[in-house]
Amino acid sequence: MIADIVVSIFILIFSFVLFDQTKQYNYLSAVFPRFLLGLLMILSVVLLVRAIVLWKKRRVSAAGSISLKDFFYICLVAILSFLWVYVMDWVLGFLLGSIVFGIVIFAILAGRSLKAKQFVLFSLGYCAIVFIFWYTLGRLLRVPFPRGLFF
Amino acid sequence: MKVRVLVVLFALLALTFVLAEKYPSKPITYVICFAPGGESDITARLQQPYLEKILGVPIVITYKEGGGGAVGWTELVTRAKPDGYTIYGTNLPHTILQPLQGGVGYKTEQINNIYFFQSTPCVLAVRIDSPINTFEDFVKYAKEKGVVTLGGSGQPSANSFATVRLAKLTGLNIVYVPFSGSGTAVPALLGGHVDGLMTYTTMAVQYRDKMKVIAVASEKRLPWFPDVPTFRELGIDLVEKAYRGVAVPPGTPEDVKRVLEAAVKEVNNNPEFVAKMEEMGFVIENYDEAASAKLVSELMAYYKELWEETKGK
Amino acid sequence: MSGLQNLAYGFAQLFIVKTLLLMLGGVSVGLVIGSLPGLSATMGVALFLPITYWLSASDSLVFLGSLYMAAIYGGSFSAILLRTPGTPSNIGTTFDGYPMAKQGRGWEAILTATFASLYGALFGLIMFLIFAPMLARIALKFGPPEYFWLGIFGLTVISSLSRGNTLKGFIGGLIGVLLSTIGVAPVGGNVRFTFNMPQLIGGVGLIPALVGLFCIPQVIEMILNRSKQQLYQEAKVQRGLVRKTFVNVMKRQIDLLRASVIGFIIGVLPGAGGNIANLVAYSEAVRASKHPEKFGTGIPEGVIATEASNNAVVGGGFVPLMTLGVPGTPVDAILYGALLMQGLRPGVELFTTRADVVYTFIAGVILASLVMVPVGLAFGRGMAKLITKIPLSLLAPTILFLTMVGSYCVSNNISDVYMMLILGFLGFVLRKLGFEAGPITLGLILGPIIESGLVQGLLIGRQLTQPWLIFITRPLCWVFIVLSVFFLLWPVFLKKRIVVSGGEQK
Numbered sequence: 001m002i003a004d005i006v007v008s009i010f011i012l013i014f015s016f017v018l019f020d021q022t023k024q025y026n027y028l029s030a031v032f033p034r035f036l037l038g039l040l041m042i043l044s045v046v047l048l049v050r051a052i053v054l055w056k057k058r059r060v061s062a063a064g065s066i067s068l069k070d071f072f073y074i075c076l077v078a079i080l081s082f083l084w085v086y087v088m089d090w091v092l093g094f095l096l097g098s099i100v101f102g103i104v105i106f107a108i109l110a111g112r113s114l115k116a117k118q119f120v121l122f123s124l125g126y127c128a129i130v131f132i133f134w135y136t137l138g139r140l141l142r143v144p145f146p147r148g149l150f151f
Numbered sequence: 152m153k154v155r156v157l158v159v160l161f162a163l164l165a166l167t168f169v170l171a172e173k174y175p176s177k178p179i180t181y182v183i184c185f186a187p188g189g190e191s192d193i194t195a196r197l198q199q200p201y202l203e204k205i206l207g208v209p210i211v212i213t214y215k216e217g218g219g220g221a222v223g224w225t226e227l228v229t230r231a232k233p234d235g236y237t238i239y240g241t242n243l244p245h246t247i248l249q250p251l252q253g254g255v256g257y258k259t260e261q262i263n264n265i266y267f268f269q270s271t272p273c274v275l276a277v278r279i280d281s282p283i284n285t286f287e288d289f290v291k292y293a294k295e296k297g298v299v300t301l302g303g304s305g306q307p308s309a310n311s312f313a314t315v316r317l318a319k320l321t322g323l324n325i326v327y328v329p330f331s332g333s334g335t336a337v338p339a340l341l342g343g344h345v346d347g348l349m350t351y352t353t354m355a356v357q358y359r360d361k362m363k364v365i366a367v368a369s370e371k372r373l374p375w376f377p378d379v380p381t382f383r384e385l386g387i388d389l390v391e392k393a394y395r396g397v398a399v400p401p402g403t404p405e406d407v408k409r410v411l412e413a414a415v416k417e418v419n420n421n422p423e424f425v426a427k428m429e430e431m432g433f434v435i436e437n438y439d440e441a442a443s444a445k446l447v448s449e450l451m452a453y454y455k456e457l458w459e460e461t462k463g464k
Numbered sequence: 465m466s467g468l469q470n471l472a473y474g475f476a477q478l479f480i481v482k483t484l485l486l487m488l489g490g491v492s493v494g495l496v497i498g499s500l501p502g503l504s505a506t507m508g509v510a511l512f513l514p515i516t517y518w519l520s521a522s523d524s525l526v527f528l529g530s531l532y533m534a535a536i537y538g539g540s541f542s543a544i545l546l547r548t549p550g551t552p553s554n555i556g557t558t559f560d561g562y563p564m565a566k567q568g569r570g571w572e573a574i575l576t577a578t579f580a581s582l583y584g585a586l587f588g589l590i591m592f593l594i595f596a597p598m599l600a601r602i603a604l605k606f607g608p609p610e611y612f613w614l615g616i617f618g619l620t621v622i623s624s625l626s627r628g629n630t631l632k633g634f635i636g637g638l639i640g641v642l643l644s645t646i647g648v649a650p651v652g653g654n655v656r657f658t659f660n661m662p663q664l665i666g667g668v669g670l671i672p673a674l675v676g677l678f679c680i681p682q683v684i685e686m687i688l689n690r691s692k693q694q695l696y697q698e699a700k701v702q703r704g705l706v707r708k709t710f711v712n713v714m715k716r717q718i719d720l721l722r723a724s725v726i727g728f729i730i731g732v733l734p735g736a737g738g739n740i741a742n743l744v745a746y747s748e749a750v751r752a753s754k755h756p757e758k759f760g761t762g763i764p765e766g767v768i769a770t771e772a773s774n775n776a777v778v779g780g781g782f783v784p785l786m787t788l789g790v791p792g793t794p795v796d797a798i799l800y801g802a803l804l805m806q807g808l809r810p811g812v813e814l815f816t817t818r819a820d821v822v823y824t825f826i827a828g829v830i831l832a833s834l835v836m837v838p839v840g841l842a843f844g845r846g847m848a849k850l851i852t853k854i855p856l857s858l859l860a861p862t863i864l865f866l867t868m869v870g871s872y873c874v875s876n877n878i879s880d881v882y883m884m885l886i887l888g889f890l891g892f893v894l895r896k897l898g899f900e901a902g903p904i905t906l907g908l909i910l911g912p913i914i915e916s917g918l919v920q921g922l923l924i925g926r927q928l929t930q931p932w933l934i935f936i937t938r939p940l941c942w943v944f945i946v947l948s949v950f951f952l953l954w955p956v957f958l959k960k961r962i963v964v965s966g967g968e969q970k
Contacts, residue, residue: 007897009633017640023656023807028306028652032915033645040638047631066688073687078889081864085881098868102861109690109857122876129862131868141511144213144876145182178770186875187513188801196517196805212514219648225662254655255663298927299862306653328608328923329651331916334800337791338734344607344924357789384934431804 004051010112011044073109080105093148099127155204157183161316174235174297174407178209182231184223186216190353191240194245197427201418206410219305221249223453225256225334231400235407243267243394247447247454248307260449265408266415267396267438269428271351272369272374273313275301278340281347286366289347294321300326302345304333312457313368313391314349319460320387337361340448352391356432370390374429396443410441470819471593474827477522477820486523487832488839490530495529495836495843498538501548501682501863502675502870505535506794511873513798522821526828528802529778532795533829533838533888536738536774540577540767541844545570545851548679548863552670552909553738553774555902556746558678560759560762560766567762568699570902574844575709576764578770578837580720584772585714585833587724588731588779589826592786597815599732600787606733608924608936614733615910615946616742620951622746622903624756627817629898636899640907641914643887650912651919663879670739672871672884673908677901679867680888686860694852704740706841712764719765720772725772737793738774739909743771743902751954778829786810786822828920 015037022030022037066074080101089098103123112118137143177442181199185191192212201212215223220242246262249255277283283292293299303310306329318325330336330347334352340348341361348354348362356366356375364376368391372381382389397415399408416437418424425435438446478484480736497508507526516524539550544561559578564573574728606614619641622633644658649665658664681936701706713720723745730741749769750756757764784790791797803810808818815822850857871884891901925931935941 003897011639018657025649025654025656026652028919028923029649029656030652032918033642033656034640035918036641037647040635043631043635043638043785045629047635050631050774060548073690074684074892077687077860077864078885081885082882085878085885089878097430099867102865105861105864106858109687109860110855110858111596111691113691113857114855115599122501122855126858126862130865137869137873141515142211143511143873144182144215145872146878149505186796186801188799188805189641192801193804196514214510217669217877221648221662222666222875222877222879252653252655254658254660255665256660296910296927300924300927305709306651308653311472326923326926328920329653330920331650331912334797335734337602338784338788339920341788342604342607344534356806358811360811373618430807458714 002055004047005055008044008051012041013043014047015044019097076108077105080108088148089146091148094138094145095130095140097146097148098130098134102126165419167414171203174410175206177236178211179206179235180237181210181212182223182237183212183214183441184216184220184240184242185214186448187214190271191242191395193431194428194433195240197393198415198418198422200270201421201424202414205414206419218255219249221255221257221400224249224262225321226259227398227400228257233400233402233404235399235403237400238411239263239398240398240399241396242448243396243447244307244309244312244454246394247451248458249272251454251458253309259447261401262398262438263401263403263408263440264396264398264438264443264447265412265438265440267394267443268415270394270418270431271353271433272367272373272437273309273349273391273393274352274355274364274373275317275347275349275356276364276381277347277365279361279363281363283347284363286380289365290321290323290348293325296346298324299347300324300345301347301349302328302330302336302339303349304336304351305329305331305337307458309393310349310351312454312461315455315461316349316389316391317349320389324447342373352434353430353432369434373434375381375432392434393444394438396438469825470823471650472824473820474825475831477824478827479832480790482525482825483526483828484914486519486527487530487689487828488835489834490527490838491534494531494534494536495538497841498535498550499541499843499847500552500866500870500894500932501542501546501679502868503550504671504674504868504870504874505539505551505553506531506671507870507873508532508535508710509798510598511797513802517805521776521803521818522824522828524802524827525799525821526832528799529825529829530832531963533775533778533832534840535586537578537581537836537840538770538843539774540581540771541574541847543944544573544577544767545848546682546863547668548682549627549674551738552905553742553777554672554770555678555716555732555739555905556742556770557767559746559770559902560764561762562761563762564764564767565698566696567696567764567790570696570698570848571701571845572705572768573762574711574848575706576713576767577709578840578844579713580652580723580768580771581775581835581840582833583720584724584727585836586719586830587772588776589782589830589833590730590779591776592779593826596787599783603732603784604788605940606747608917608938609921609938610917611735611913612921612935613915613941613948614736617944617948617951618736618906618910618913620948621747622710622830622906623952624750624954625902625906632898633900633903636894636903638680638909639894639899640904640909641911642906643673643904644911645915647842649916650916651923663882666875666879668883668887669871669875669880670905670908672880673887674905675871676868676884676888677891677905678884679863680885681892681895681901683863683867683888684892686863690857690860694855698848698852701861702795704820709764713768716765716768719749719752719768720850721767722752723772724776726775729778730773730778731792732783734784734788734790734792735913737781737795738777738908741772741777742774743906745755747951748821775833782826786814814957826953849907851871 084101138145314327497503539554542550543554543557545563549555726745727741785796791800922931925934
């Protein structure tokens with residue numbers, strides 16, 4: 001259970017950092033976070049001790065491991081989705097940004113599992129969904145969506 | 152060819168200038184920095200039809216909430232286009248207290264208020280069935296009990312500073328209990344969990360059958376409570392209000408500001424609008440851009456002093 | 465009997481075509497918004513509030529009330545079919561609803577949710593009509609110290625909620641509470657844990673966090689299965705399943721009643737809503753069950769508990785809203801604004817001075833709950849079919865898009881979208897490490913309640929010799945203290961506790 005040991009040590013360190021932050025706050029703002037962080041530290045120590053005990057017993061759990069290729073895909077989509085929000089906010093705007101990035105992610109995930117014709121059809125469907133949202137929320141209900149540079 | 156392109160470009164440029172001169176020519180977005188259905192939204196909605204009539208363009212109300220308004224005001228000074236087509240609702244003392252407190256992305260001076268059109272003075276209220284009827288009763292009660300608790304909205308806020316100042320000026324031991332909004336403090340009073348409320352006129356008017364007002368923190372008596380004395384009449388120099396106004400992004404052209412200023416002022420002179428506002432407990436105020444700036448600088452000095460005094464608490 | 469007369473008047477009022485259409489519109493909009501992952505009931509009501517300003521008072525309330533009720537119900541669809549709770553009130557529905565869908569019983573789960581929702585909705589509204597003014601007085605007895613203990617009690621639910629590892633459940637819950645302390649302190653006013661980033665000053669919103677923590681791991685699940693057509697196969701629908709499920713649900717009167725009562729009571733308390741009620745009801749169902757180990761594997765009882773309770777909350781939430789003018793849940797706060805906009809002052813006198821509005825409103829929502837069943841079933845059937853048609857490689861970006869819309873529209877703030885993504889990917893890592901999203905969200909919901917209760921209680925307690933004495937000297941507090949201790953020790957009472965891991969076994 002190495003993961004548990006790492007996690008509990010991480011929580012402990014993080015709690016200490018945050019606890020140190022509370023020193024800048026007034027009593028009323030600090031009392032609850034301190035109480036909370038204290039409790040969190042106690043529980044993570046318990047987790048740490050338990051993980052060490054279990055580790056000595058050598059109980060290996062192999063559940064939930066992800067292959068390197070899958071991991072790469074997850075990271076790629078994660079990066080793309082942050083980029084999506086950023087580009088949508090500053091450059092492309094809601095409508096274009098969502099269409100471009102949505103289809104890019106679709107293309108990456110679909111790979112060769114879909115035929116070109118199917119891919120185009122589904123992409124059009126996706127565009128229609130985005131457009132409906134943009135129109136009903138942005139135009140009819142006046143949600144101030146990110147506009148980007150163009151419109 | 153090149154000349155022709157240049158001519159066309161110039162013509163286009165000239166056209167945009169002509170269009171820009173005639174402000175407003177397209178819908179104006181009025182951004183409320185609080186949730187829909189709140190007091191800021193309600194006042195803006197009351198203004199909306201009159202503003203539309205005066206300016207001749209649609210007023211689109213949108214919401215940008217978070218951090219007690221700080222999210223919206225940060226956007227106002229950092230991202231909004233200074234073309235007069237986006238205006239923001241602002242609140243005092245929020246825009247003074249938040250930068251004082253630190254951690255927000257705007258400075259008080261950066262907010263270009265063009266009009267403060269209404270205010271809600273603080274009032275001291277107790278439960279309707281309470282034996283306390285006058286401020287003298289309240290002082291007597293506080294002295295007998297040793298400690299009194301007053302609920303209010305937020306901290307730091309107009310409510311919290313009014314309470315702190317009241318305690319300082321009267322020498323009473325008053326504990327201020329902040330709630331997340333003026334509305335959430337009401338059940339605490341009704342349930343008897345706090346002795347009284349330092350709240351705004353809007354709450355006192357809305358809940359007039361559940362609480363009674365024993366003193367008001369305004370310069371003169373208020374129309375809803377003609378029999379209730381002001382703190383000044385009681386010998387306590389306490390005037391504390393929350394103001395609501397309209398601001399434009401920094402760098403907005405002068406003529407645009409004048410148009411908006413005049414429009415808000417005209418709405419304020421509309422008897423129908425005034426009646427609706429007063430029915431809900433708002434006091435109409437008329438601070439144009441210059442007066443607003445003066446008000447802000449006065450209040451800044453006042454709150455800074457109070458802030459320094461109460462910092463340790 | 466004037467109440468009944470008024471109610472009859474209210475129903476009569478509904479048969480004006482315009483009102484009926486508005487109700488139907490509210491139900492349909494609510495279903496769409498609720499059932500789409502990422503879009504919540506609060507968002508729906510907030511978005512549609514401004515357009516109701518032009519309607520009459522009762523029309524506006526009927527529309528928003530129908531929307532609210534239907535969104536809470538519609539949230540169960542995405543909870544069941546995609547394991548993404550449509551609204552915070554459907555978190556618990558994912559526990560048993562999704563495993564049912566995985567076994568090919570998605571339609572049965574939707575039917576179960578529908579009938580349980582109807583029961584809860586009607587129960588809550590009828591209780592509102594009978595007990596409203598009386599209950600409002602009891603709700604006032606709840607002061608800060610009581611809220612503090614209520615919040616602590618809510619956290620102890622984790623002990624029966626977290627499957628597998630209770631310790632990690634509690635650590636997750638505390639992480640959630642910690643997340644709730646980011647931003648401006650509710651009492652004290654300091655800006656906390658923002659590391660000087662103005663984007664963080666608004667704190668971690670419940671909806672962005674919920675959307676991120678539940679939807680993003682599901683998107684990742686789809687990335688892992690990207691070449692497949694769907695996550696699970698829906699079994700062929702047997703004939704007469706609708707009637708069979710209806711009978712099965714109605715047979716469980718005690719379960720339905722327990723969940724509805726819990727939902728209603730939690731709804732009455734200002735500050736607590738469906739997000740807490742559904743989890744408390746779920747954990748109560750586990751506790752009362754003869755076979756607690758089966759929960760989480762896909763049994764209808766789990767769905768019944770959460771769905772009956774969250775719809776009962778709606779009626780409960782109207783109690784403080786209409787009688788005291790104190791909105792208890794975020795949606796009720798928006799409805800309060802709607803009332804004010806119409807020039808109505810919520811309070812007991814509203815029942816006498818504007819009884820027409822109150823009773824038309826309640827009658828409208830009752831009728832909406834009934835209409836919601838056929839409309840919802842048609843909609844749910846369509847959605848279940850549609851989801852199996854879309855390849856996972858497209859479903860993933862579509863859900864990603866919806867999560868962005870959902871987290872943005874809550875307060876029109878782009879930093880909420882970043883927050884949602886960060887929490888989502890972090891949530892996936894945490895899930896892999898054994899920290900489930902349920903307890904983290906519960907902590908995030910309860911954090912502000914506990915904190916305000918604690919600090920306000922300490923302030924009020926300054927009247928006593930020792931401020932903290934206020935937490936143990938009030939009788940109502942003891943009710944929650946006893947309940948909390950009992951809940952906390954619950955796993956110890958159980959002799960045998962079989963570890964179940966959400967139907968994930970392959």
